[in-house]
Amino acid sequence: MSSRSASVSASPGPRGEARAGSTLSDAQKLAMLEDLEQSGLGWFWASDADGRLAYLSASIAERLELPLGELVGQPVAQIFQPAAEDGCAKPLALRLGSHKAFSGLAVRAAKRPGGAILRLAGHPVFGPSGSFLGFRGTGADITEEWYREEETERLAWFDSLTGLANRHRMAHLIESTITAFRAAKRNCAVMMLDLDRFKQVNDTLGHAAGDELLKQVADRLGRAIDRDCEIGRLGGDEFQVMLPDLDDRGVLGEIAMKIIAMVKQPYSLAEGRCVIGCSVGIAIAPHDGVTREEVVRSADLALYAAKNGGRGQFRFFSGELENEAIFRRRLEADLGTGLSERQLFLKYQPVIEAKSRKVTGLEARICWNHSQRGEIDEEEFASILEGSSLVGEIGRWAIREACSHAALWPDSVRVALGVPVPLFTDETFIEVVAEALSETDLPANRLELAISEAVFFGDANQVDRTLGRLFKLGVRLTLDEFGSGYSSLAYLRRAPFDTIRIDSRLVAEAGREDGRELGLIRAIVALAGALEMDTLAGGIETMALNDALTQCGIGYVQGPIYYESAERETVEAEIMGEGWRIEPSSDRTARARRRTVLRKINVIHDDHSYEVTLRNLSRTGALIQGLMDVPKGTQFVVDLGGGQLAVATVTRSNGDTQGLEFEQHLVDDGSGGLVTRNRVSPYALASAGAPLAALSPGSYKAMTGAPGEGQSIPQFGYAPNARSEQA
Structure with missing residues (x-):
């Protein structure tokens, strides 16, 4: 038996005989321990007084996939590292250095971080004089248990x-x-x-x-x-x-x-x-x-x-969002009532041939005349409808309604409308279209259905069958939102489209100076021409963009500079004439959808707060009204509400109106509005005694920490009309 096994031999009793109950010889005991080691049921290790490995069961080295000869003599704390990757520096070194017994320490080989996991236990050994001789201990393979628990914990978190x-x-x-x-x-x-x-x-x-x-x-x-x-x-x-x-x-x-x-x-x-x-x-x-x-x-x-x-x-x-969200949910809940009580109606936007300026079609847009809210326009209604369980039913209603209207128009004017994906994939969709055409006696070629590229996500065979049946029916088809990011030539090869409608976001970006999007639009126009298809661009808001698109060869156009969506009666009065032509005009602009800026705010000068009217607001400054004789160079702290304080300097002053320039520019709030980058912390407001919104106009000494008591003295007077509002 080798000398490294001596540390595990039986110790003699006080009189030299074996301990009570032992009938095995030393050789038999050592053989038993070696059998135990080889079986994997029990492993042993030992260190010397300097913390170097003196003994290690060969089966442990095999499990760690490391040569035993390279391990013996190395510091134990460098051979093993904690199994848990929690940033602990030297837990094993600390335990060994304390010369105290330990157990249940999960470790892995430092050179094999992804290998086996061992659970170590050890107790210190001392000589007759009390000198520390090293550690003796056992080890167990807990790899499967460790990774099973680790996976369980991972799934939990x-x-x-x-x-x-x-x-x-x-x-x-x-x-x-x-x-x-x-x-x-x-x-x-x-x-x-x-x-x-x-x-x-x-x-x-x-x-x-x-x-x-x-x-x-x-x-x-x-x-x-x-x-x-x-x-x-x-x-x-x-x-x-x-x-x-x-x-x-x-x-x-x-x-x-x-x-x-x-x-x-x-x-x-x-x-x-x-x-x-x-x-x-x-x-x-x-x-x-x-x-x-x-x-x-x-x-x-x-x-x-x-x-x-x-x-x-x-x-x-x-x-403001909480009330907005509550009202929005009510609108979604009211949608079924809106349909059953015929509160929904269609508005129409003209489709214009780019070269002749002649109106060749009217695109239907669904609106809602809500009993309490009033009219909900097509953009807001589309966002309410998206994801609703009624999207298919409302789509069917829109097709029937649009066909009944178009049947009364001149034969030269088509009606167009978009088809929601859930309706397109509905098994009754073709019957809905056929019945609407039959009931209204509208020729099929006067109905143009805009199909989103999203339908091609579905079953290819079903999509091809539906498109084929629409083609046989004689309905005109538009591929909607082309260029939105997942456009594929395969769609154009597979489907009998008459028109490609370029994605509105691509059209909007084409108005920028770099011209990259215009190049894409030219490519789409060329592709459509090769496939004998028309092109349509909507949402045109400027003459410059309109001219650029026309030069690209766009066939048909839409947008605010031509005509906004209008009531059925309004457009019908136009199309019943000799031929409706619309020239683009820069005087026409899109409806403003932003919240009004005209509101009361506070501005603070020194320690006094004044209530003024905010006339307009930009990233760099604002226009306020209500104070008289404010000299240029005056500094205000503009309180925009909700802890939004912006330092501003008066750059121009005319009577009761002042132009302000912000020290730090405002930033986009994500919805077309502007906000300050930072807000006054509620902790700072609380230390002043109350939230800023709760402080009445007047002294701001409590906030600034300025010394003195009593009401502050205003330096500027209110304009006559503003003074009456203050009373």
């Missing part, structure tokens, strides 16, 4: 599909972070993300494609955010991001736009290519809530507003 944090982990992280940050008066931003058009991919390409898509989205999110954060998938197509120590809404807006831009890029899946979108809601603690529940709820409301605003957008939370 991480999403099994994407590897991101799951709902429970995100809730725990946000809760603990906000709680800790509340004591330290630090900020924490939370983003809620929802994928747009993901359901279409899942429904048409299948759940396997949807799962692969979610994996790719998770990867893109990780690459889009280049700062400390935690990203989680809450379930379905909903994601969440926590960004600690960030309250700059300019930076947050840039991150949100980068996420939106990266998520909407085309995806290549085994089942085909697709494009989706992303909407983002943003809330910041402590401004939008001081608990996890409050902040997440605020981010949810902001996300809901972003989706309702047209999708592919981001929104910051504001106090």
